[in-house]
Amino acid sequence: MGSQRIIYMDHSATTFVKPEVLDAMIPYFTEHFGNPSSVYSIARDSKKAIDAARAQTARTLGADPEEIYFTSGGSESDNWAIKGVAFANRKRGNHIITTQIEHHAVLHTCQFLEKEGFEVTYLPVDQYGLVNPRDLETAITDKTILVSIMYANNEIGTIEPVAELGAIARRHKVYFHTDAVQAIGNIPLDVKASNIDLLSLSAHKFYGPKGVGALYIRKGVRIDNLIHGGGQERKRRAGTENIAGIVGLGKAIELVTADIPGHNVRIQALRDRLIHGVREKIPSVRLNGHPEKRLPGNVNMSFEYIEGESMLLWLDDAGICASTGSACTSGSLEPSHVLLATGLPVELSHGSLRLTLGDANTEADVDVVIEVLPKIVTKLREMSPLYKKSGKEGGCNV
Amino acid sequence: MYSETVMDHFKNPRNVGEIENADGVGEVGNPVCGDIMKIFLKIENNIVVDAKFKTFGCGAAIASSSMATELVRGKTLEEAWELSNKAVAEALDGLPPIKMHCSVLAEEGIHKAINDYRVKKGLVPWVEKNPHSHEHDEEGTCQH
Numbered sequence: 001m002g003s004q005r006i007i008y009m010d011h012s013a014t015t016f017v018k019p020e021v022l023d024a025m026i027p028y029f030t031e032h033f034g035n036p037s038s039v040y041s042i043a044r045d046s047k048k049a050i051d052a053a054r055a056q057t058a059r060t061l062g063a064d065p066e067e068i069y070f071t072s073g074g075s076e077s078d079n080w081a082i083k084g085v086a087f088a089n090r091k092r093g094n095h096i097i098t099t100q101i102e103h104h105a106v107l108h109t110c111q112f113l114e115k116e117g118f119e120v121t122y123l124p125v126d127q128y129g130l131v132n133p134r135d136l137e138t139a140i141t142d143k144t145i146l147v148s149i150m151y152a153n154n155e156i157g158t159i160e161p162v163a164e165l166g167a168i169a170r171r172h173k174v175y176f177h178t179d180a181v182q183a184i185g186n187i188p189l190d191v192k193a194s195n196i197d198l199l200s201l202s203a204h205k206f207y208g209p210k211g212v213g214a215l216y217i218r219k220g221v222r223i224d225n226l227i228h229g230g231g232q233e234r235k236r237r238a239g240t241e242n243i244a245g246i247v248g249l250g251k252a253i254e255l256v257t258a259d260i261p262g263h264n265v266r267i268q269a270l271r272d273r274l275i276h277g278v279r280e281k282i283p284s285v286r287l288n289g290h291p292e293k294r295l296p297g298n299v300n301m302s303f304e305y306i307e308g309e310s311m312l313l314w315l316d317d318a319g320i321c322a323s324t325g326s327a328c329t330s331g332s333l334e335p336s337h338v339l340l341a342t343g344l345p346v347e348l349s350h351g352s353l354r355l356t357l358g359d360a361n362t363e364a365d366v367d368v369v370i371e372v373l374p375k376i377v378t379k380l381r382e383m384s385p386l387y388k389k390s391g392k393e394g395g396c397n398v
Numbered sequence: 399m400y401s402e403t404v405m406d407h408f409k410n411p412r413n414v415g416e417i418e419n420a421d422g423v424g425e426v427g428n429p430v431c432g433d434i435m436k437i438f439l440k441i442e443n444n445i446v447v448d449a450k451f452k453t454f455g456c457g458a459a460i461a462s463s464s465m466a467t468e469l470v471r472g473k474t475l476e477e478a479w480e481l482s483n484k485a486v487a488e489a490l491d492g493l494p495p496i497k498m499h500c501s502v503l504a505e506e507g508i509h510k511a512i513n514d515y516r517v518k519k520g521l522v523p524w525v526e527k528n529p530h531s532h533e534h535d536e537e538g539t540c541q542h
Contacts, residue, residue: 308456309457310457313457346429350429383451384452385425385434385435
């Protein structure tokens with residue numbers, strides 16, 4: 001390894017911090033470190049910076065600045081949105097609707113609420129990972145208080161029909177939350193047009209720092225606090241503000257939403273080059289997720305007869321950073337709940353590989369992967385007892 | 399996450415392949431769990447003269463198969479039967495707790511191949527001494 005060039009293709013896991021973002025942050029560690037709750041001048045600088053970041057975030061979402069609350073990241077935002085709405089509205093009802101393919105920050109929060117007496121419906125998805133709006137319509141009862149459906153899936157990249165889903169929730173007067181952690185910078189957002197009441201985002205997914213995120217809460221939404229304490233964030237979220245982080249989030253969201261169409265043209269071209277290149281060179285491969293309604297940088301493919309972690313280890317050996325839906329890397333022994341929800345057989349879920357492209361990548365990177373991956377797949381297939389059984393060209397045409 | 403020995407056996411697996419007309423074959427695991435191991439033994443005069451494997455699975459599964467086949471080569475059947483998952487894991491300089499089941503699979507694969515041989519020879523298959531006492535993390539077992 002040593003001086004080997006790293007090809008980073010795991011942008012859905014996290015991103016590097018852009019130099020402009022880091023530059024914007026630095027003064028807020030060293031010079032403008034004042035606690036925004038204080039009255040002296042350096043504290044006013046901190047407060048001004050937070051207000052600017054709030055305004056920038058609001059512009060990106062089509063929201064008002066007073067509707068943006070900074071948090072510690074996507075998981076806190078999801079926890080706050082779901083628990084906060086659930087507890088504040090339990091007199092109205094105890095039913096929550098979400099999907100089977102949510103991030104664990106949503107799923108595990110809902111499971112926690114089930115223990116607290118709430119009822120949760122986990123909507124299924126089709127083979128591409130799409131939620132059917134009709135399923136939402138029929139799941140809503142007079143006890144339903146919240147619908148939480150992700151904007152775009154982190155594993156397979158499928159983009160959900162959020163505007164349609166939001167309209168249904170609004171028609172039934174049910175709050176609509178969306179985890180938009182993967183969407184920022186990839187999809188132009190408008191919370192008003194999409195009838196979104198609550199939206200979670202996380203800076204480190206769009207070239208900002210880790211440990212900072214935001215929750216959009218539409219004016220008038222009844223929601224309890226999650227973090228109790230001081231009066232920060234207009235008494236909604238206690239804790240001294242992560243000033244440098246918030247400044248970084250503001251700068252990052254400004255940069256990443258400056259030219260979404262231009263960014264998408266470039267990243268999608270890389271994505272499609274990678275998908276076509278892999279398909280051309282490797283037989284018995286399937287693309288997971290939707291062919292068109294997918295994040296511009298998401299490639300998720302299953303390779304028959306082999307297991308994902310062994311692919312990752314060889315890719316890492318070549319300096320390529322990727323991830324898999326195989327159980328073997330998740331810390332549990334069950335493969336990805338997302339892939340299983342799309343109906344993908346378990347073997348193929350274990351054999352999945354996710355490559356998520358972003359600003360770190362070039363066409364040359366893609367070509368390296370297209371060069372390296374077939375050799376890895378061949379090597380692993382040759383030692384797989386499943387391979388010969390099924391015949392070299394694969395009897396299982398999935 | 400893996401020891402250097404695991405990575406060595408993963409990257410340069412010993413004894414990959416099949417033995418034609420093997421005297422004993424054992425296939426264990428389940429695609430649902432993400433690991434399948436197939437062990438092939440060639441046995442002459444009660445000695446394992448050759449051992450090969452094919453594995454579908456993670457790095458630890460491939461390394462465990464490689465190490466287990468190395469460890470049983472040249473051994474008597476009785477000695478090979480005594481190979482424990484713990485010995486496989488130790489020879490690999492340890493496995494992460496969640497991966498201990500891979501070494502269990504290797505032990506079971508060897509046992510199954512030996513018993514396949516014994517049954518083919520008209521001998522009574524040996525009984526697993528403590529089929530549920532393998533040293534591994536409880537959460538590290540796949541219940542399928």
